[in-house]
Amino acid sequence: MNDPATVGVADATAAxxxxxxxCEVFQRLKQQIHxxxxxxxxxxxxxxxxxxxxxxxxxxxxxxxxxxxxAQTLASALxxxxxxxxxxxxxxxxxxxxxxxxxxxxxxxHELRFEEGPLVANFILADExxxxxxxTQSALLEAMQERQISVGRAxxxxxxxxxxxxxxxxxxxxxxxxxxxxxLDRFLVKLLVGYPAEQEYHEILDRTTGVxxxxxxxxxxGEEVLALRRVVRSVPVAPQVRGYAIRLVMATQPDSPYxxxxxxxxxxxxxxxxxxxxxxxxxKVRALLGGRFAVSCQDIRDVALPVLRHxxxxxxxxxxxxxxxxxxxxAVLEAVPELSSAK
Amino acid sequence: MTPFRADAVQAxxxxxxxxxxxxxxxxxxxxxxxxxxxxxxxxxxxxxxxxLLARIGMxxxxxxxxxxxxxxxxxxAAAAIVVALGGVLPxxxxxxxxxxxxxxxxxxxxxxxxxxxxxxxxxAGPHSAxxxxxxxxxxxxxxxxxxQRPHLSPPSVRSRRLLTVTSVAVALxxxxxxxxxGGAAGTARDSAWGMGAPSGLxxxxxxxxxxxxxxxxxxxxGQQAVRAAAAAVQRAVAGEPAGAQPPASPPTAAGASGSGGxxxxxxxxxxGGLAAATGSSSRTERAAARAHAxxxxxxxxxxxRAAARAxxxxxxxxxGSSGGGAASPVSHDWAQRETSTEREDEDSADxxxxxxxSMSTQRGGLQPLLKDRQESPSRDLGMSGxxxxxxxxxxxxxxxxKKSRGTASLVLGVPIPDFVRGKVGxxxxxxxxxxxxxxxxxxxxxxxxxAAARRLPEAPVPRPEVLGELAxxxxxxxxxxxxxDRPGRAEAGYPKVEEPVERxxx
Numbered sequence: 044m045n046d047p048a049t050v051g052v053a054d055a056t057a058a059x060x061x062x063x064x065x066c067e068v069f070q071r072l073k074q075q076i077h078x079x080x081x082x083x084x085x086x087x088x089x090x091x092x093x094x095x096x097x098x099x100x101x102x103x104x105x106x107x108x109x110x111x112x113x114a115q116t117l118a119s120a121l122x123x124x125x126x127x128x129x130x131x132x133x134x135x136x137x138x139x140x141x142x143x144x145x146x147x148x149x150x151x152x153h154e155l156r157f158e159e160g161p162l163v164a165n166f167i168l169a170d171e172x173x174x175x176x177x178x179t180q181s182a183l184l185e186a187m188q189e190r191q192i193s194v195g196r197a198x199x200x201x202x203x204x205x206x207x208x209x210x211x212x213x214x215x216x217x218x219x220x221x222x223x224x225x226x227l228d229r230f231l232v233k234l235l236v237g238y239p240a241e242q243e244y245h246e247i248l249d250r251t252t253g254v255x256x257x258x259x260x261x262x263x264x265g266e267e268v269l270a271l272r273r274v275v276r277s278v279p280v281a282p283q284v285r286g287y288a289i290r291l292v293m294a295t296q297p298d299s300p301y302x303x304x305x306x307x308x309x310x311x312x313x314x315x316x317x318x319x320x321x322x323x324x325x326x327k328v329r330a331l332l333g334g335r336f337a338v339s340c341q342d343i344r345d346v347a348l349p350v351l352r353h354x355x356x357x358x359x360x361x362x363x364x365x366x367x368x369x370x371x372x373x374a375v376l377e378a379v380p381e382l383s384s385a386k
Numbered sequence: 387m388t389p390f391r392a393d394a395v396q397a398x399x400x401x402x403x404x405x406x407x408x409x410x411x412x413x414x415x416x417x418x419x420x421x422x423x424x425x426x427x428x429x430x431x432x433x434x435x436x437x438l439l440a441r442i443g444m445x446x447x448x449x450x451x452x453x454x455x456x457x458x459x460x461x462x463a464a465a466a467i468v469v470a471l472g473g474v475l476p477x478x479x480x481x482x483x484x485x486x487x488x489x490x491x492x493x494x495x496x497x498x499x500x501x502x503x504x505x506x507x508x509x510a511g512p513h514s515a516x517x518x519x520x521x522x523x524x525x526x527x528x529x530x531x532x533x534q535r536p537h538l539s540p541p542s543v544r545s546r547r548l549l550t551v552t553s554v555a556v557a558l559x560x561x562x563x564x565x566x567x568g569g570a571a572g573t574a575r576d577s578a579w580g581m582g583a584p585s586g587l588x589x590x591x592x593x594x595x596x597x598x599x600x601x602x603x604x605x606x607x608g609q610q611a612v613r614a615a616a617a618a619v620q621r622a623v624a625g626e627p628a629g630a631q632p633p634a635s636p637p638t639a640a641g642a643s644g645s646g647g648x649x650x651x652x653x654x655x656x657x658g659g660l661a662a663a664t665g666s667s668s669r670t671e672r673a674a675a676r677a678h679a680x681x682x683x684x685x686x687x688x689x690x691r692a693a694a695r696a697x698x699x700x701x702x703x704x705x706g707s708s709g710g711g712a713a714s715p716v717s718h719d720w721a722q723r724e725t726s727t728e729r730e731d732e733d734s735a736d737x738x739x740x741x742x743x744s745m746s747t748q749r750g751g752l753q754p755l756l757k758d759r760q761e762s763p764s765r766d767l768g769m770s771g772x773x774x775x776x777x778x779x780x781x782x783x784x785x786x787x788k789k790s791r792g793t794a795s796l797v798l799g800v801p802i803p804d805f806v807r808g809k810v811g812x813x814x815x816x817x818x819x820x821x822x823x824x825x826x827x828x829x830x831x832x833x834x835x836x837a838a839a840r841r842l843p844e845a846p847v848p849r850p851e852v853l854g855e856l857a858x859x860x861x862x863x864x865x866x867x868x869x870x871d872r873p874g875r876a877e878a879g880y881p882k883v884e885e886p887v888e889r890x891x892x
Contacts, residue, residue, distance in 0.1 A: 055522050058515035279517045281503035282510075283489060330498075337507070337520035339498035381493065382539075384486045 058336055061274045065331050068271060069095070071262045075120040078257045080113050081250065082243035086234055088332075089325070089349055090117060090208070096324035097272050098231025099187055099207040101172075101222075101353065105214055108236045114168045114208040119259040121268065123165035124202065130175035132218060136182035140192050157194060162186055165202050165265055169209035173219040180226050183207065187229040204268045224312070224356060231321045232346075233353035278327035280338045283383040287340045288322040291347060294375040295355050303378035306371055309361030314354035321350040340381045348372050395521050396508040399501065400484055402528035406536040407487035413538050415478050420548070422473035426466045427551040433462045434558035441562040490536035491528075500527040 069091055076087050090113065093100045102110040111127075118125040128139055141160035145153050161167070162183070172180065186192050190201045209230070211222070227233075239247060250257050294301035296313030306313070326342035333342070348369060355368045437458060443449070488502035504524020507517045852860065 054513075054515035055519040058519040061515075062519075277514060277516045279503075279507060279514065279520055281499060281506040283485065283502055283506065284499055333498070335498055335500070335520070336516045336523055337499070337503040339492075339500070339503070341496075341498055382486070382489050384483070384489070 058277075061277070062331050062334070062336065065095075065271050065274050066334075068263055068267060069332065072117070072120050075259050075262050076113070076116050079116045079250075079259055080109055081246045082239045083113075083236065086236060087113070089232060089234055089346070092325050092328040092332075092346075093231050094121075094204075094206055094268065095271050095275050095328050096231060096321075097204070097206075098321065098324065099209070099229060101227070101230040101233045102208065102210045102236055103213050103233060104210075104236030106212060108238065110210040110236050111168065111170055113236075114166075114210065116259050117208070118166040118168065120262055121166065122261040122264045123204070123268075125166045125168070126161035126164035127168040127170060128161050129170045130172050130179070132174060132176060132220075134175045134179045136179050139179065140182055140186075140194060143195060157197070157199070162192060163199075163201060165204055165206070167205075167207045169207055171211060172209040173211040173222055175220065177220055177223055180220065180222060184225060184229065187226075202265075204265050204272070227353050228315055228317050230353065232325070232349035234349055275324065275327050275331065278330055278336065278338060280323055280327070284326075284338050284340055284343065285323065286383055287379070287381055288319050288326070288343050290379045291322065291343065291375060292316070292319040292351070294379050295351060295371070297358075301379055303374050305366070305374040306355075309358055309364060309366040310355055310371060311358035311361070312356040314351050318351055318354045322346060325350060344376055347376055351375075392508040392513055392521065395525055396505065399488070399505050399508065399525060399528050402525075402532050403484055403487045403491065403501070403505075405532065406491045406534070407482055407484065410482045410487050410490055410536055410538070414482060415474070418474050418477035422470045424548050424551065425469050425473060427548055427555060429465055429469060430462065431551055431555040431558070433458070433465075434555040434562065438558050438562035438565070441565045445565055487536060488528075490538065491531055491534060494537035495527075495531050495534050497527050497531065500524040501531070504528070 072091055072094075073087055076091075077084075080087065090100055090102075094117070102113065104110050115125075115127070128134075137160070139160045139162045141158050141163065143155045144158045146156045147153055169183070186201060186205070187207055190203065190205050191198050192201060193199075207230075212219075290301050292314045293299040294303065294313075295306060295310065295318070296302060297307045297310045299313070302310075302313075322343050323338060325346035326338040329342040329345055330336070330338045351372045352368045355371050357366060357368065361371075485502055485505055488505045489499070491497070492499045492501050500520075501524045504521040504527075507513065507521050507524075510517075513521070
């Protein structure tokens with residue numbers, strides 16, 4: 044019998060090479076972003092993981108923390124078509140999708156042509172997305188999920204890769220429209236941008252108040268991002284790890300047998316299957332970054348907070364008691380055992 | 387290229403996992419044994435409680451300790467064996483799966499599920515390049531962690547709780563033995579479980595029967611009890627001590643005194659206790675007993691009167707009558723009045739609800755209270771009737787209470803939790819009304835004058851002092867402001883007020 048360690052080496056070597064290539068591009072992108080965006084290493088890593096997972100990200104933080112700068116920098120590091128949409132209350136769906144415009148033909152006569160809106164791009168920065176009305180916010184639903192837009196009777200595919208990075212401010216609620224649940228569910232992660240550390244303040248001031256401002260060079264292309272996404276999806280998931288992710292998602296649902304008492308008391312709606320998809324996709328990215336070829340339960344736990352925090356809809360009691368979704372996700376992580384035999 | 391052989395990887399993984407699997411099995415069996423011990427301890431506690439209650443019940447009720455409980459240890463042993471076998475055998479016979487051993491090994495080594503994933507992928511379908519790499523990675527980990535002990539869940543059985551339950555069970559059982567031993571003074575010793583030999587009938591108890599426990603009427607002869615009570619009263623009048631034993635009570639009286647089946651009255655039981663032991667079969671007996679027990683109390687002169695009253699009450703009462711016998715044809719009204727309060731108290735202790743109702747509504751001919759007033763029949767002669775009752779007869783009658791149509795009926799029935807947690811309620815508002823007489827307000831009063839006279843007195847309104855220069859400026863400003871109202875303003879030499887002029891574009 045052949046030694047199991049020597050058989051199938053060619054395939055394993057190819058997988059290792061792909062994983063190393065993935066890590067190399069990932070680290071290059073991360074390095075370029077950190078030339079401009081100081082600190083928040085975990086945040087940057089998760090945002091890049093979202094890019095590699097074919098998802099969308101929602102950045103939430105108070106003004107002045109660099110949410111828009113982070114998204115702009117990421118777009119600059121990729122040679123992609125970039126669009127920035129500043130969401131305002133009077134923004135209409137046609138303003139972002141595009142509309143039919145009457146054109147005069149050269150030979151005479153008129154025709155209707157589709158004028159693309161800023162949504163037709165690879166990288167969309169939806170700045171202050173909660174300032175637009177739900178009507179305009181809903182115009183993003185089809186684009187974010189199906190990667191296409193429908194104008195009139197025509198459906199047009201959006202260019203690939205397509206990623207939406209939206210920002211919103213958690214404190215200014217006047218004149219804002221909270222994102223509908225269907226819209227929130229389409230974001231793979233919700234990332235909270237916090238204040239930088241003291242040392243990071245020094246670095247920020249050094250870089251931004253001098254004569255020369257740091258610049259970002261494009262280090263990857265759209266085609267390479269698409270190839271890396273295929274690598275990510277090639278990472279296998281063992282049944283027990285998949286079961287753990289499923290149990291985690293089910294534990295956020297108050298009617299589930301896995302739900303802890305905190306969830307039963309304070310949650311109205313739990314995560315959808317999109318949450319489980321997000322757990323596995325981001326877990327695959329983390330496995331590759333960790334030099335492994337399969338997802339582990341620890342990978343699932345590491346990404347549970349950004350993936351599940353915006354998919355937990357608090358009940359009236361939860362709002363009244365001041366429960367935070369992050370605490371509920373942590374309670375779920377503590378309640379659900381990792382061992383498949385312990386359920 | 388040599389094709390990838392997943393079965394070979396799986397076989398080697400199992401070889402590496404053999405020790406971990408065995409270790410998990412041993413620990414599972416040990417946990418099962420501990421769990422079984424805890425269950426047996428709880429079972430012993432249950433049996434001890436049952437044993438203690440049974441012993442107390444038999445001691446109180448005077449039931450002989452027959453051989454019914456002698457099989458108690460055998461029942462307990464059988465139950466313990468069944469519980470032990472049911473708890474340990476399934477675990478001992480079932481070995482943990484390979485995947486469980488792999489998961490526990492990964493968990494113990496913080497191995498990111500490498501071994502478990504490799505094992506699962508090896509037994510799954512087509513193997514991609516990444517799956518092959520993951521399997522080889524897991525195989526390397528398994529080789530490295532052969533001597534690693536797998537992760538084990540903390541035991542669910544706490545030794546302290548086990549000891550506590552066992553101690554309580556033993557203590558309860560010993561207490562049960564103690565109850566039997568304390569009540570069996572002078573009787574034969576029981577077996578090791580305290581239930582072996584029957585202790586015979588008529589074991590007296592130190593605990594008197596409850597006053598509410600009425601004796602069996604068939605075994606009680608009321609007249610004999612009354613005679614015994616009267617004799618006791620006579621002895622009390624003669625000055626004998628309260629604890630003196632009556633000379634020779636007939637067997638029927640002794641049987642009557644044993645309400646709980648205890649035929650031999652204890653020497654410590656006094657006549658008062660005897661009468662109390664007979665329960666409430668006859669109030670005359672209790673009255674006689676009270677009279678007999680009276681010498682122990684300071685009020686010695688009252689004893690003859692009570693004894694005479696008891697004799698009078700007791701004479702015409704038929705045996706066993708408890709309620710209707712109180713209306714004795716020979717009893718005096720004053721005696722009935724004096725004893726009525728006590729009888730009411732006793733009756734109220736027996737049937738509290740009925741007495742409360744009767745006491746609340748029946749006032750002995752006096753005017754009924756307003757709160758007892760019943761609602762007058764309705765004048766509604768409609769045929770609809772109550773919504774949940776039979777249709778109306780058209781003759782009126784009580785109608786169901788009207789449903790509220792006010793603001794309270796509009797309030798949602800959904801409980802709304804308070805957002806402000808822990809805030810103390812404001813409480814009831816107390817309004818205090820005080821009669822205060824009119825008080826004149828300080829200040830000047832303007833005298834009313836006729837309007838046509840135009841000679842108003844100086845108003846009490848304070849006027850600010852205006853200095854000379856400021857007064858001139860104000861005067862000039864006001865004159866310029868109102869100059870437009872007067873003709874010839876240009877000639878008067880007042881300053882002009884410029885008006886805005888519209889400029890036209892060229």
